[in-house]
Amino acid sequence: MVVPPEEDGQLTTSAVRVLVATAVPAERDAVAQAFPDPYGETRTLPGGLTLHHPTGAPGRYDLLAVGVGPALAAASTATALTAASLTGDPYDLVVSAGIAGGFAPDAPVASLILADHITAADLGAETADGFLPVTDLGFGTVTHTPPPDLVRRAATATGARTGTVLTVSTVTGTARRADDLRAAHPGALAEAMEGFGVAEAAGAHGVPVLELRAVSNAVGPRDRSAWRIKDALESLTAGFGKLAPVLESWRRHDF
Numbered sequence: 724m725v726v727p728p729e730e731d732g733q734l735t736t737s738a739v740r741v742l743v744a745t746a747v748p749a750e751r752d753a754v755a756q757a758f759p760d761p762y763g764e765t766r767t768l769p770g771g772l773t774l775h776h777p778t779g780a781p782g783r784y785d786l787l788a789v790g791v792g793p794a795l796a797a798a799s800t801a802t803a804l805t806a807a808s809l810t811g812d813p814y815d816l817v818v819s820a821g822i823a824g825g826f827a828p829d830a831p832v833a834s835l836i837l838a839d840h841i842t843a844a845d846l847g848a849e850t851a852d853g854f855l856p857v858t859d860l861g862f863g864t865v866t867h868t869p870p871p872d873l874v875r876r877a878a879t880a881t882g883a884r885t886g887t888v889l890t891v892s893t894v895t896g897t898a899r900r901a902d903d904l905r906a907a908h909p910g911a912l913a914e915a916m917e918g919f920g921v922a923e924a925a926g927a928h929g930v931p932v933l934e935l936r937a938v939s940n941a942v943g944p945r946d947r948s949a950w951r952i953k954d955a956l957e958s959l960t961a962g963f964g965k966l967a968p969v970l971e972s973w974r975r976h977d978f
């Protein structure tokens with residue numbers, strides 16, 4: 724639970740303004756449950772998006788279900804960032820949050836992962852000699868790096884493990900693909916489907932990004948019945964409650 728300022732003596736001047744991007748409403752609601760008043764206000768954005776603004780805690784949080792996959796996540800996040808800029812009240816930080824597949828044994832079910840790198844794992848070209856990232860083709864980027872000091876502080880507060888969170892457009896469904904991803908990205912702890920898209924939008928607006936994931940399943944052979952979504956969502960709520968005070972003490976000049 725996020726503690727109101729009068730209970731912990733924190734200063735509330737220049738409250739940090741945070742956009743939290745989840746894929747689906749169930750993840751957004753899990754984040755909202757970390758706040759005293761989870762559904763304070765809502766606001767409609769172009770494109771049929773609804774921002775949820777929980778209240779009763781320091782900091783100014785907008786929660787947005789951005790859709791599944793990196794492309795829709797980028798489009799939805801960019802819409803919210805642009806709307807905020809146009810009203811003269813831009814965000815200080817974007818957090819990609821939700822459930823994820825964890826690479827065993829380092830990221831067990833219900834554990835929390837904070838990305839020290841947010842990497843697009845399948846953005847590139849397949850060749851006879853293997854996969855080439857899009858950067859090797861002379862285009863764009865495949866990795867965004869959240870502010871390292873903020874990641875360290877947030878990991879300490881939440882107990883999250885830190886490592887690369889991969890963004891994939893296709894959920895891994897075999898042990899072979901899991902091994903290939905781990906071989907290509909030895910620092911990877913988890914895979915999900917939105918982080919890179921959210922980070923691309925944030926990067927385009929010059930806004931720093933974090934990715935917080937709660938593990939719902941192991942990356943590997945597909946077994947949807949084994950996904951422990953409830954445990955992961957509870958873990959996400961608890962993790963966000965501990966993350967929020969770190970973000971509230973965050974100042975842009977710190978990083």
Ligand SMILES: O=C(O)c1cccc(C(=O)CC[C@H]2O[C@@H](n3cnc4c(=O)[nH]cnc43)[C@H](O)[C@@H]2O)c1
Pocket residue numbers: 746747749750790791792821822823824825891893894895914915916917939940941942952
């Ligand atoms: O069915 C439900 O109740 C439910 C509640 C919350 C979330 C979901 C999802 O299906 C979320 C999809 C979302 O989860 C990420 N994810 C989770 N595991 C993996 C994985 O092994 N590989 C890639 N992505 C994963 C992903 O970001 C999806 O967008 C359902």
